[in-house]
Amino acid sequence: MDRNVELIRITERPKPPRPEEIPLRFSETAVQELDALVSHYPDKKSALLPALWLAQREYGGVLTPEAIAEVALRLERSYAEVEGVATFYTMYNKQQMGKFMLEVCTNLSCMLCGSYRLLEYLEEKLGIRLGETTPDGLFTLTEVECLNNCGDAPVMQVGDVYCRKMSVEKMDALIDQLRGSDEHSVTRLADAIVNIQLSAADKARIASEHE
Amino acid sequence: MAEYKLLTQHIDVPDFYQMQVYESLGGYLGLKKAVEMERQEVIDEIKKSGLRGRGGAGFPAWIKWNGIPKDTSKPHYVICNSDEGEPGTFKDWELMHKAPHQLVEGMIIAGYATLAKAGYIYIRGEYVECAQRVRHAIDQAYEAGYLGKNILGKGFDYDLYVHMGAGSYECGEESALMSSLMGERGQPRLKFPHAPLPTIAGVWNCPTLINNCETLSVAPHVINNGGEWYAQIGASTKNSRGTKLFSVSGHVNKPGNYEIEFGTSLMELIELAGGVSGGALKAIIPGGSSMPILPADQCQDAILGYEELMEKGTMVGSGGCMVLNEHSCIVTFAWRTAEFYAHESCGKCTPCREGTRWMVQILERILQGKGRPEDIELLLEVCDQIDGRSFCALGDAAAWPVRGMIKQFRNEFEYFIEHGKSIVADRPEWQRMAPPKHYERYNPMRYDYTYGIERALAGKG
């Protein structure tokens, strides 16, 4: 990428929102879930990663500046600190992704098993390049590092599921199946991760508070 | 020698991930035995077993266990490192997916032995399927009274939590993992001797035991059968005891996890995995992408053991065994390895942050046919500048494989630079592995926070 563009990008960044000025979007359940998650750690700050997962779910799959501000407010951290953490980890989306994120592993074993050819096939089939989203907002095509299921290479991840031993035929079937599905893979993944971190007791407590 | 199934003995039993099935096959007996023992006795059994860490470095497990203070003036914590991110490795995935109770039991035993208040299982964010199984296992263990207050009536309180990562290989490094657990960027911390050991001041500045998922899964077996029994397994090797899961992938007929006794030969492992597919063997990376490559002729008499592989110039590492057949291109392989480390470098220290990108740039220009004759020496120079000078082992892990590949397959690099194409360019395998022509790596780091970039590109910025 052109260096000047990079520089423009940095200087162009709008001012982050002030946490106290944004409308809060965490649902009542999400607030209770956050409380439960915070109780797992000796201090509030440690719940930052789980809180960002929650925010990713509550904000429809993307950590907007408002989402980051809300997490900062709820965990009593600064905006800059939360933004720093959110940008470090690749699974937190900082841009709106398609409904389905097709994440193709191109690391060593998958590369040996032909994942770059699958990537090319997908680019052609969906008419987009790596890193882009289809105009209908359905699919985002990305490349990921090893998903650590190399025994079933080539592997790809769609939301919370792994698709193993992929081939052109399986890819066609998958895309067809996704087109007919009304799941949202990105929020589904965030929701699954939140639920994994909540214990059965946490969930029972949250459910009882709702009655 | 065939497989030696200890950790994976029952993983094909249907519903082995359920408490009932696990218990009916001898599950939680190790824990029941452990709580009848003195805490020091548990640690002594681990010592007798000769168990070494399975996460990469092979550090004796008992030293860590024994290093935790024997009083509880500060709370103690146990962490399971299930951030498995080393390319080529998928053993923790199988252990958690098929035998989550084994890990939970190991975590409770470790917690008992180290007087811990709580345990955290750090699982990478992508591993949703197996993390759900671990969640389920923990919930069942609470129900059965193996977790929570007054465990098995012994007055021992212990809680177990799952903490999910969010996509960062560096978080597998133990001090970076602790940063991540404390809600920070996954960057490593100063280490011993410049800072106290994690067993004294780890996560939240408290005594912390951190072990790999496989290491902890071994604990129930050691306690149940005795350390001496465990130490007989693999006794033919210098100092590697027990069994090890190797994840075999790449050009083999039956890729998968194979649990073998230390002392088994590398070629036997490849036989277990159905032999090399698609042609003759070219090279094997026995221990995950961070480890140096072994060319075919050196694989023939290689023995799987920590010291045994070290003598061959490579390492057991995490056990991610990648097999390359004769048609694969080593230069492309080296480039993709370097790409991985450049992408995962956390950016804290200069040798690794800049060096890994330099390696990628040099290798990229070789792949584009614009390589220069001095590039090989330049690459080696960059490797030397990173190795030993980086803040954490990721830098070293980036330098070793590239240096190893140049050392063992220098001719392929020379050929590529001279002819502008791969030495195997006309083989179908290479067609399969070559990156697309227009390929420009999608780097999420680069795309982060693209406020205004579209506008900038459109000239409106």
Ligand SMILES: Cc1cc2nc3c(=O)[nH]c(=O)nc-3n(C[C@H](O)[C@H](O)[C@H](O)COP(=O)(O)O)c2cc1C
């Ligand atoms: C860059 C890097 C990545 C690592 N990734 C992992 C990992 O994914 N899983 C793991 O268990 N250990 C990993 N390790 C090793 C850990 O730092 C640590 O040695 C290990 O968790 C200790 O457990 P053990 O003694 O049971 O092996 C990594 C180390 C480095 C330097």
Ligand code: SF4
């Ligand atoms: S070697 Fe340095 S830059 Fe690389 S991961 Fe470690 S601390 Fe970060």
Ligand code: FES
């Ligand atoms: S290389 Fe693709 S899953 Fe490991």
